Amino acid sequence: MPDSVDPLDLALIRATQAGLPLVPEPYAAVAAELGLTETEVMARLAAMQARGVLRRIAAVPNHYRLGWRANGMTVWDVDDARIDTLGARVGALPFVSHCYRRPRRLPHWPYNLFAMVHARSRADAAPQVAAIAALLGDACRAHDVLWSTRVLKKTGLRLPPTDR
Template sequence: MPDPAAPAGAPDALDFALIRATQAGLPLDPAPYAAVGAALGLSEAEVIARLAAMQARGMLRRIGAVPDHYRLGWRANGMTVWDVDDACVDVLGERIGALPFVSHCYRRPRHLPHWPYNLFAMVHARTHADAAPQVTRIAALLGDACRAHDVLWSTRILKKTGLRLPPAGQATQETR
């Protein structure tokens, strides 16, 4: 039940409980939303509806899998960076982002003269040699619109989590 004292669209105590129940990931269960709901006294449909509402209000950006590529055997994780003609970077970026081996692709501003790259695409493979054809395929799709590129290889995972709320009732830095 929503908190009647909360402003319209503001999260209520149940929203925060749902965030806390899912912030470390969904349970490995054939019906993960039902399992979360059971712990909170909600139905599976209520959990899904609340998460969708929080997403629509901009409280949640997305709900998705966050794989640990290293544990899955994908040790060659490279952020490919490309210096692409600004006139066609958006169209080409859409094509690159649609490739099955690209996990994410986005445009970023250049920082000349030291950083000419404006298109970034993450690739994953078991070895650097296995990733080479992926990089070559991206280069072929970019064609003459690409002036230069590089691959920045990951050496470790720095962060794989989003926001973490403290347990209910525990003060945060902002409230102390």
């Protein structure tokens, strides 16, 4: 753990690492558990995020339970000279949940841009994939869609309890 994390930060991380309480005021509930104010909890979380201790605070939905059964990681072979500009544009599309650049693994894996799309069916996802292809235009040499077949465990780092 970085030096910039004090014991109260660690307690806050442990109290929230499995998720915020599902109550109307989750930060107030965590604050009560730790003997802090809601404002202190939110300020500490924001400070840890600003220092890079926490990457993000976000909901992690189960797309299948929400009815989104066609979850596809679209993979694209995009011209390296244009990938940063085009990747930012793809990532800004309202139907793309996340988008990132990765190195190619030639000769078997030519793809360097990844963008996740979600839809109720593969047929409903087809216009999304087509929209990305149109946006990339001639900078894209090839693409594919890797369809999810099951929900994988989505968890981050879990700190051990303090009683160890």
